[in-house]
Amino acid sequence: MSKPRDPVAGPNAPEPPFPIRLSGPVIKGFGRGSKDLGIPTANIPADDLSEKHPELTTGVYYGVVALDPKTYHHETSESSASTAVVLPAVLSIGYNPFYKNTVRSVEIHIMPALTEPSPTAAGQEGHTKFNRLPDFYKTRLNLLILGYIRPEFDYVSLEALVEDIRVDCEVARESLLREAYKCYLVHNGNTSGKVSEDRAWLVSFD
Ligand SMILES: Cc1cc2nc3c(=O)[nH]c(=O)nc-3n(C[C@H](O)[C@H](O)[C@H](O)COP(=O)(O)O)c2cc1C
Ligand SMILES: Nc1ncnc2c1ncn2[C@@H]1O[C@H](COP(=O)(O)OP(=O)(O)O)[C@@H](O)[C@H]1O
Ligand SMILES: [Mg+2]
Numbered sequence: 270m271s272k273p274r275d276p277v278a279g280p281n282a283p284e285p286p287f288p289i290r291l292s293g294p295v296i297k298g299f300g301r302g303s304k305d306l307g308i309p310t311a312n313i314p315a316d317d318l319s320e321k322h323p324e325l326t327t328g329v330y331y332g333v334v335a336l337d338p339k340t341y342h343h344e345t346s347e348s349s350a351s352t353a354v355v356l357p358a359v360l361s362i363g364y365n366p367f368y369k370n371t372v373r374s375v376e377i378h379i380m381p382a383l384t385e386p387s388p389t390a391a392g393q394e395g396h397t398k399f400n401r402l403p404d405f406y407k408t409r410l411n412l413l414i415l416g417y418i419r420p421e422f423d424y425v426s427l428e429a430l431v432e433d434i435r436v437d438c439e440v441a442r443e444s445l446l447r448e449a450y451k452c453y454l455v456h457n458g459n460t461s462g463k464v465s466e467d468r469a470w471l472v473s474f475d
Contacts, residue, residue, distance in 0.1 A: 278331070278440050279416035282449035286324045288332070288467050289414040291375065295406050298374060306431050308399045310376035313410055315362070318373065327363030327373070329418040331441035333453045334358045334379055337409040337474040353472040355454055357383055358412065359434075359441040366423040367430050377412060380438055383446055383454060389438040397435050411471050415450055 279287075293313035302310040318325060335353035360377040364370045381388065381400050388398050418440055424430040444450060452460045453468060460468070 278418040291412045332414040340408045363421040
């Protein structure tokens with residue numbers, strides 16, 4: 270048996286180089302996320318990543334995302350149609366060693382709001398059902414990466430890869446529930462200037 274993973278990742282407040290801003294239209298990947306793994310990932314272009322963010326090494330990260338409300342309407346949103354909803358996310362940047370890709374990809378799995386029960390919590394009956402939204406290809410996506418979880422690995426089986434991504438979702442969730450991270454997801458009166466600035470960038474789609 271491998272040893273259990275830490276329930277949270279990274280320091281108690283984001284430290285440089287985080288938060289890192291990434292943005293792009295949602296593009297087609299290899300079509301494996303939903304079909305093979307049952308885990309949809311919104312892919313965004315990775316072309317100018319090494320030039321713009323040389324500090325971003327391959328690996329798994331957590332953060333927060335917003336989708337352009339002009340083309341994506343969140344079903345359960347209480348906000349008006351013109352305000353983007355901010356949701357927690359877990360993402361992988363790299364070559365997916367299990368699939369031996371030759372190009373780097375940025376793939377984001379959007380999780381339910383932290384106020385909702387986690388579909389990926391341990392000890393649930395049967396197969397894990399990962400969060401699924403209506404498709405939003407071509408929609409613009411803004412992402413603030415807030416912390417690093419682990420390197421990318423190769424796996425002995427598809428099941429082992431899926432189980433590690435399930436744990437990544439739980440680690441991301443627990444990490445984002447800390448006050449200095451939660452403030453990116455929910456407004457509270459005393460957010461600092463820098464957090465408000467990053468949040469304003471996150472939900473702006475011109
Ligand atoms: C949180 C997260 C962690 C991941 N970790 C790994 C990993 O360690 N090794 C790997 O080969 N792929 C990893 N992946 C990538 C999956 O293999 C990938 O999402 C899948 O190949 C779907 O690709 P597609 O969008 O091109 O269809 C990870 C994906 C996510 C969302
Ligand atoms: N929770 C989610 N997180 C990310 N993408 C999702 C989610 N739910 C549905 N999607 C949709 O599924 C697509 C990704 O599915 P995936 O099987 O990874 O295909 P692809 O290989 O084209 O990226 C996204 O582009 C998006 O439109
Ligand atoms: Mg994908």
